[in-house]
Amino acid sequence: MIYALVFKYTSYISFIIFVIGIAYKWWKWSSMPLHLRWELYPVPHEVLKAEYGGSYLEEVNWWLKGRLVSVFGELKEMFKEMLFIVRIYRSNKRLWLLSYSFHLGIYLILIWFILIFLGAITTTYIGIPIPSMNPWAIFVYYVTIIIGIVGDVLAIVGGLGLLVRRLVSPVLRDYTTIPDYFNLILVLLALMSGLLAWFFDPSFNLAREFMSSLINPLLPPPYLNVITIVHLAIVQIIIAYIPFSKITHFIGKYFTYHKVLWDDEPNMGQLDGKIQELLKLKLFWSDPHIKSGDTWINNASG
Amino acid sequence: MGDKHTIIRIKDISKLGGQLVKLSLTDLMPLPPPYDKPGMEPPMTEPKPEWSKSYVTELDGYIAIDIPWKPKNKDEEGKLIEKFLEGLRKLTSKSDNWTFLQPLLLALEYCAKCQNCAEACPIYIASGRKEIYRPTYRSEILRRLYNKYIAKKPGADIELNIYTILRLGELAYRCTLCRRCVQVCPLGIDNGLIAHEIRKLFAQELGIAPKPLHERGTMLQLKAGSSTGMNPKAFLNMVKYMEDLIYEKTGKRIKIPVDEKGADILLIHNAGEYLSWPENPAAYAIIFEEAGISWTLSSELVGYDAVNYGVWYDDVQLARIALRHVEVARKLDVKKIVIGECGHATKALIVVADRILQGEYRIPRESVLPLLRDIVLSNKLNLDPSKNNFPVTLHDPCNIVRLAGIVQPQREILRRIAPLFREMEPHGVYNYCCGGGSGFAIMTSMNFTEWRVKVASRMKFKQILEAFRDVIDPKIPKYVCAPCSNCKGELRDLLMHYNATKFYNIHYGGLAELVVNAMVDLKEPYLDFLIKKE
Incomplete structure (x- = not known):
């Protein structure tokens, strides 16, 4: 019981670290200075031109014509990439199979978390027990089982495949650093301990009960067996560790695409203020052709 | 494996x-x-x-x-x-x-x-x-x-x-x-x-960079006016030479406008064009005259050379040159700057430097290709595509296509004026670089050219050969259209290295020359290799 109580509170702690860490990461990238334009076509928000990779620069006097930006175009490309990882699919089917299986598995596990959460709300706050004959309860009960197991197995298969691929190929082995292995192995440990824990909790009732204790601070946690405790510990470590690791590449990917490769916003005056501020910064490059210690604007104009 | x-x-x-x-x-x-x-x-x-x-x-x-x-x-x-x-x-x-x-x-x-x-x-x-x-x-x-x-x-x-x-x-x-x-x-x-x-x-x-980019590139451009070493006087002589060239080739006496205050357009070419391919800027003079465009060239330092090698290796030099270009345009009081057929210059001044230019420096800038497309499609020029009755393929300069999204204008022009136009594979934004990108085309010291033409340009050469596979017969002249000075420089070295012009009659050049070559009232072909054949 004591262990369970400890894990109830460490769950909160790891979740709080996760939220703060992710918010910090987001803030870190979004507060970086405006950079010079460095877009790469196709840019999916170019209305009528995205299909072949064109831009507004194809028009004479483009600055007089108003720039149409399709948010839908960007979202479509983003979801295509998120849900299907098309860039790898197009060029490397074998890698795609592993990477896609791994990522799809993780997406399903995230959905499983939501289902467990919904299940916990249903039992704790709505008062409908799961399992029961209530249609919603039946739905949540079975879908949670299917999504959880399929997700976990897919992620394990894909993750192991990716790990083996890194170990077997001499080139990949050379490029893979210890932190890279550490990330992958940590995730795999969470996935595999999850599978073991499931053997002792085949319909995820224990998981739902534990979640219920999390969403209602007054509710004591259920009795946890050893394997579940091990699994919970690993999951909590991962959740707290994610913001400080390359696993946050989902944030990186947002910025590389939306804020660099697709950022073709021309300066029509709206960026003047920001640019003026940046041009006032001093630069300290040492080669004599640069006036070291002087501002960018003085360097550019002199 | x-x-x-x-x-x-x-x-x-x-x-x-x-x-x-x-x-x-x-x-x-x-x-x-x-x-x-x-x-x-x-x-x-x-x-x-x-x-x-x-x-x-x-x-x-x-x-x-x-x-x-x-x-x-x-x-x-x-x-x-x-x-x-x-x-x-x-x-x-x-x-x-x-x-x-x-x-x-x-x-x-x-x-x-x-x-x-x-x-x-x-x-x-x-x-x-x-x-x-x-x-x-x-x-x-x-x-x-x-x-x-x-x-x-x-x-x-x-x-x-x-x-x-x-x-x-x-x-x-x-x-x-x-x-x-x-x-x-x-x-x-x-x-x-x-x-x-x-x-x-x-x-x-x-302070370590290849000489053609730094010492004889941006440094020389800022000092002498052009990375070619061309000073304003030499440039004015070049303009005269082009006027004579136009007369010789077309029988037309055209006065090329230089330093005309208040013109709509300041056209800036890569100064390498004047030295290596004067028929390209001359073709623009012919086309703009015919289309009744209000335009001018500049003879001011840096104003007659669109290149900005800073974009490849040095942000400070990039900013300095971009600012010079804009200052020249402001003095001439033009409505916009148009960059000629030069990929990196297009990307440097229109795209990359966009977030250096603010306030009064924010003068509109565009590539010449959309303007040329509008002129060709407007039927202001009397064109006969059958004059270009030889296989033409298009090289997509990375800086214009993948990096600036200007994909269709050059194709719309070619479809109108080159009946035997064929695409390379892949093309458009998925093209392959000519091998001369990022300054390589002008880097010729010691053995670097060998690496460029054998390794960096190899894929492009493969694409060119495949595009012309069915017409490789040396009797058929073939044209690789590359609307970019540096790409042309690379193609020149590439075709020479493999003797492809001599053995297989493969030529290269820009886009405007091909447009002028299709003009009905020209008695002789504008493109030299067509004259030699006859």
Whole structure:
């Protein structure tokens, strides 16, 4: 019981670290200075031109014509990439199979978390027990089982495949650093301990009960067996560790695409203020052709 | 896969002495017919032993950085290492490198090293998949150096010695910054950008850059007016020469407008055009005159040379030249600047410098291709496409197409004026670089041209041969249309190296020449190779 109580509170702690860490990461990238334009076509928000990779620069006097930006175009490309990882699919089917299986598995596990959460709300706050004959309860009960197991197995298969691929190929082995292995192995440990824990909790009732204790601070946690405790510990470590690791590449990917490769916003005056501020910064490059210690604007104009 | 080559590993960059890779013809990607037979390709040469005293031959034996920068003793070595680290710190600091800080740090932080990018790189493939040319190779070296010495993160397995720096400096010039690798990256990691940033570190902190880019490039341009060394007087003579050329070729006396205040358009060409391909700026004079456009050239320092080599290796030089271009336009009180057929100049002034130009410096800028498209499609010129009755293929300059999204205008023109136009595969935004990108086309010191034409341009040559496969017969003249000065420079060297003009009647040139060649009232062809044939 004591262990369970400890894990109830460490769950909160790891979740709080996760939220703060992710918010910090987001803030870190979004507060970086405006950079010079460095877009790469196709840019999916170019209305009528995205299909072949064109831009507004194809028009004479483009600055007089108003720039149409399709948010839908960007979202479509983003979801295509998120849900299907098309860039790898197009060029490397074998890698795609592993990477896609791994990522799809993780997406399903995230959905499983939501289902467990919904299940916990249903039992704790709505008062409908799961399992029961209530249609919603039946739905949540079975879908949670299917999504959880399929997700976990897919992620394990894909993750192991990716790990083996890194170990077997001499080139990949050379490029893979210890932190890279550490990330992958940590995730795999969470996935595999999850599978073991499931053997002792085949319909995820224990998981739902534990979640219920999390969403209602007054509710004591259920009795946890050893394997579940091990699994919970690993999951909590991962959740707290994610913001400080390359696993946050989902944030990186947002910025590389939306804020660099697709950022073709021309300066029509709206960026003047920001640019003026940046041009006032001093630069300290040492080669004599640069006036070291002087501002960018003085360097550019002199 | 059974790789029979010894795999060059990341840590080999720091190997004490010796050449990391030796290229041989048999390793390179095979060329299609008729270049698939032995003896069709000139052999590879060895670097001269004396070069290695002053220049870096320890990478692949080729020399891009043609200033003697090798340290002579331990003391100089130590200083170079120290300054390199100082430069790396500045490269990742806001005040010194706000211009590319976010893209650079994203690229350093998030690469998953999946190697999906390698197969998109024409240099890696053409070299026979040599590890040192893999897009991630130089990136991973910089990443590990950054993680180990600046970010102090764990797990960065790399040694920093003098050879790491020497080889990395050269390696920054084995990528044409075409950024094709970025298109296939699931995380949007920009290995081209990393090569660009390494070049900046060497140039801005250590003063190390190829002479054609820096000393005889941006420095000369800012001092003498043009990286060709052409001063305003020589430029005015050139204008006269073009007027005579136009008269000779068309029988028309055209007064080319220079320094005309209040004209609508300031047209700036790459000054290399005037020296190597004057028929291109002359063609624009003919077309603009015929179409009744209000335009002018400038004879002011820098105002007659659109090039901005800063975009390849030095942000400060980039900003300086961009500002000069805009100042010239402001003095002339024109409505807009139009950049001629020059890829990097288009990208530099229209795209990259856009966030340096603010307030009164924010003058509208555009590429000449949409304007040319509008003129051709408006039927203001009396054109007869049958005059261009020979196979034409289009080379997409990376800086205009993949990096600025100007894809269709040049095609709409060709469809109108070249009945035998055929695309290369792949084309448009997925094109392959000519091999001369990022300054390579003008870098001819020592043995670098050999590397360019054999490795960097190999994929382009393959594409050209495949595009003309059915008309390879030397009796049929063929035209590779490349609306970019540097691409033309590269094609010139490429076609010469393989003797493709002589053996297979393959020619190259710009787009405007082809338009003028189709003009009905010209008695003689505008394109020289058509005259010779008759």
